[in-house]
Amino acid sequence: MATRWLPIDEQLEKTLQHSDVALLTRVKELKEEKLAATEVEKISEFKVYQRQRSKKVSTSISVSPFFKGDGSYDDFTYVYFAGAFSDKYRITQGSGSSIIAERFGLGIEIELKISNIKTALKGGFASIGAAIDMGLATAEYSYHILSLPPGEFQSLLPPVGQFDGNAIDNFRKLVEKLKELYQSSIHTMDLVAIEVLMADAMAEEGTENARSYYFAARRIIEGKSLKDAVSNARTASRQYNEDAIQYMYSRAGLTSIEEKPSLQSISLAKNFINE
Amino acid sequence: MATYRKVIPVNPLLNEKGEFVSLKHYIDKPIKPNSFAHADPGRSDYGKEYKLSYSVSTKLELAAIGGVETNMGSTTFIHDSIIYRLSRHPIENGSDIIKGTWWGYGMRLKVTVKNAQFGVQAKWLSVAAAAQLGYLDAEFEIESIGLADTELFSLLPAPTDLNLSTYKEILAAGDKIRAYAHGSDPAGVIYKPLRIIVDLPDEESFDPLADDKALIFVYQQVSDRKKLRDARQKALKSNINPELVSRFYKEVFTIVSDDEKPSRAQRDEAQDWLEA
Numbered sequence: 408m409a410t411r412w413l414p415i416d417e418q419l420e421k422t423l424q425h426s427d428v429a430l431l432t433r434v435k436e437l438k439e440e441k442l443a444a445t446e447v448e449k450i451s452e453f454k455v456y457q458r459q460r461s462k463k464v465s466t467s468i469s470v471s472p473f474f475k476g477d478g479s480y481d482d483f484t485y486v487y488f489a490g491a492f493s494d495k496y497r498i499t500q501g502s503g504s505s506i507i508a509e510r511f512g513l514g515i516e517i518e519l520k521i522s523n524i525k526t527a528l529k530g531g532f533a534s535i536g537a538a539i540d541m542g543l544a545t546a547e548y549s550y551h552i553l554s555l556p557p558g559e560f561q562s563l564l565p566p567v568g569q570f571d572g573n574a575i576d577n578f579r580k581l582v583e584k585l586k587e588l589y590q591s592s593i594h595t596m597d598l599v600a601i602e603v604l605m606a607d608a609m610a611e612e613g614t615e616n617a618r619s620y621y622f623a624a625r626r627i628i629e630g631k632s633l634k635d636a637v638s639n640a641r642t643a644s645r646q647y648n649e650d651a652i653q654y655m656y657s658r659a660g661l662t663s664i665e666e667k668p669s670l671q672s673i674s675l676a677k678n679f680i681n682e
Numbered sequence: 683m684a685t686y687r688k689v690i691p692v693n694p695l696l697n698e699k700g701e702f703v704s705l706k707h708y709i710d711k712p713i714k715p716n717s718f719a720h721a722d723p724g725r726s727d728y729g730k731e732y733k734l735s736y737s738v739s740t741k742l743e744l745a746a747i748g749g750v751e752t753n754m755g756s757t758t759f760i761h762d763s764i765i766y767r768l769s770r771h772p773i774e775n776g777s778d779i780i781k782g783t784w785w786g787y788g789m790r791l792k793v794t795v796k797n798a799q800f801g802v803q804a805k806w807l808s809v810a811a812a813a814q815l816g817y818l819d820a821e822f823e824i825e826s827i828g829l830a831d832t833e834l835f836s837l838l839p840a841p842t843d844l845n846l847s848t849y850k851e852i853l854a855a856g857d858k859i860r861a862y863a864h865g866s867d868p869a870g871v872i873y874k875p876l877r878i879i880v881d882l883p884d885e886e887s888f889d890p891l892a893d894d895k896a897l898i899f900v901y902q903q904v905s906d907r908k909k910l911r912d913a914r915q916k917a918l919k920s921n922i923n924p925e926l927v928s929r930f931y932k933e934v935f936t937i938v939s940d941d942e943k944p945s946r947a948q949r950d951e952a953q954d955w956l957e958a
Contacts, residue, residue, distance in 0.1 A: 410693065410703065410704045410706075410745075410748040410749070411748050411749030412749060449830050449870060449872075450830055450832070451827075451828055451829065451830050451870070451872050452825060452826060452827055452828070452829075453824075453825070453826045453829070453834045453835060453837075453838060454823065454824070454825045454826075454838075455822075455823065455824050455838040455839060456821070456822065456823035456824075457821055457822055457823075457841060457842070458794075458821045458823075459796065459819050459821055485841075487841040489838045489840070491832075491835065494872060496695060498697045498698055498703075507697075507703050507706070508695060508697075508703060517841060575841060578840075578841055579840040579841055579842070582840040582841060583840055586835050586836055586838065587836070589832075589835055590832045590833070590835040590836055593832045593835070594832075604695065604703060604748075613893075614893050614894050614897045616894060617893075617894040617897040617898055618955065618958065620891060620894050620895075620898070621898050621956070621958055622958040625958050633800060645958075653800055654736075654737065656800070657800070657801070658737075658891075661801075662800075662801040663800065663801045664800050664801070679891070679895060679898075680895075680898055680902075681895075681898070681899050681902060681920050681922075
C-alpha cells in the first residue's frame with residue numbers, strides 16, 4: 408500500500424527475481440542508463456541515510472529481539488548513502504509493473520554486512536569492529552560510487568581484503584573527500600539511475616497477523632508473561648509473528664517481558680477476542 | 683466516527699497528471715494537491731516534529747509519506763522544517779480527501795527506531811541514548827527538498843554510529859540546512875507539495891487491529907456454525923463493523939448469503955484456526 412524509494416542494488420534484484428521478472432529487466436536496463444550533464448534538470452534534492460537491515464526482521468514472520476543479544480540476529484547489514492538527485496523524475500509508463508518512478512542522481516553507497524555473529528553485539532560500530540578483530544563475527548563490505556567525480560580519492564579506498572575495526576573510519580574519510588569532489592563539479596557531471604519508487608509489498612497491511620494476536624491474547628488470559636508466550640510461540644508447530652505478540656502485550660498494558668498480566672490486562676485481552 | 687483536521691507530511695512526488703504517486707494505491711480516485719498557482723502569496727515558516735507508527739497512525743498517514751516501516755516494533759520520527767505557501771484552491775476532478783496543500787521547500791529529517799526492546803518507549807530526545815545502551819536500533823535520513831545549492835552537500839553527515847554526540851551532529855546538520863532554507867532568497871528554490879491537510883479519524887476511535895479483531899470474530903462464529911445474518915447482528919453488539927464480518931465470510935468461507943449456514947468442514951477449519 409505504501410510506497411518507498413529503493414536503491415537499485417543487489418537486494419532489489421534479489422527481491423524482484425522472485426516477484427516481478429519484467430521489473431527486474433527494467434532495473435537491469437536502468438543500471439546502464441545515464442543522463443548526460445547537458446540534459447540534466449537541476450539538482451534539487453540532497454539526501455543522506457543510514458539504514459540497518461537484519462535478515463530475519465525483513466521477512467513477514469519476524470523474530471523480535473526482546474532483549475538485545477538474545478541470539479535472534481544471525482546477520483545484519485548497514486547501508487549508508489549520501490548523494491543528490493535531479494529534479495526530474497521519470498515516471499514509468501504502462502501497467503503491470505510495480506515501479507512507479509525512476510530517479511537519477513549521484514552519490515556514494517556503502518554496504519557493510521556482518522555475519523556469523525558469535526557474540527552479543529550491543530549495537531555500535533566500535534563493538535562490531537572489536538568483534539570482527541577478535542574473530543567473533545565476519546564482515547564484508549561493498550562500496551558503490553555512482554557517477555565518478557573528477558579528482559583523486561582512490562588512495563582512500565579501503566585496502567582489498569583487509570577489513571577490520573578501522574574500516575568505518577576509513578569510509579568516513581572517503582565520504583568526506585567524495586562530498587568535496589562532488590560539490591565542486593556537480594553541475595557538469597552525468598547522472599545515473601539510483602533509486603526506484605516502488606509499491607511496498609512487504610508492508611501490505613492485511614490480517615495475516617490475526618492469528619498471532621489471537622495467540623497472544625490467549626496467553627495473556629492464561630496469565631503468562633511475554634517471555635513465556637514467546638517461548639511457547641517458538642516451540643509451537645505453527646509460526647507466529649513475534650512483533651505481533653509483543654504488540655498485543657503492550658496493548659494490554661504490559662511493559663516488561665517478565666511481567667505477569669494483571670486482571671485489567673486479562674480483561675483487555677478477553678475483550679479483544681470477544682470473550 | 684469522529685474526525686479531526688490534521689496537516690500530515692506527504693511524499694512530494696507527482697506523476698505526469700499531477701497526482702500524488704504515494705497515494706495512488708491508497709484509493710482508486712486520483713489525489714491531486716491544491717494548485718500552486720493559486721497558493722497564498724505569503725510565505726510561512728513551519729517546524730514540526732511528528733511521530734508515525736503502526737499503532738497510532740492511520741493508513742492514510744502511512745501511505746502519504748511512504749517509506750515508513752509499518753511493522754509493530756518500529757516508530758518513525760519526522761522533523762519537517764519548511765518554508766511554505768498554502769493553497770486551498772478547489773481541486774478539479776480530484777477526490778475530496780485533501781482540504782489544503784502546503785507548497786514549500788526545506789528540510790525533512792527522519793529518525794526510525796526499530797527492534798526496540800519491549801517496554802522501551804522511543805522519544806525524540808531519548809533515541810540516541812537508548813541506541814547507545816543497545817535498547818533499540820536507530821536509523822536516520824535527512825533530505826533537503828527543493829533546494830539546489832551544492833553547498834548543502836558538505837552538510838550531509840558521514841557514516842556514523844548513532845550515539846549521544848553523533849545524534850547531536852545529525853540534528854545540527856538539520857539545523858544548518860534549515861538556516862540555509864530560511865535565508866532571504868535561496869538560489870534556485872523549487873516549491874514542492876510537502877504537507878496536506880486532511881480529516882483523520884479521531885485518535886480515540888482509531889484501532890489498527892480492527893480488521894484482525896473482526897477476522898477472529900468471524901472464525902469464532904463459523905466455529906459455532908452461525909449464519910451470516912446472526913453473525914452480523916452479534917457483531918453490532920460487540921462493537922465490530924458488520925461490513926467487515928460480511929467481507930470475511932465471503933473472503934475466507936465464500937459465504938455471501940445471509941441464511942447460509944457454514945458447513946461442518948468449515949466449522950472444523952475454523953476450530954483448527956482457533957487452536958492456539
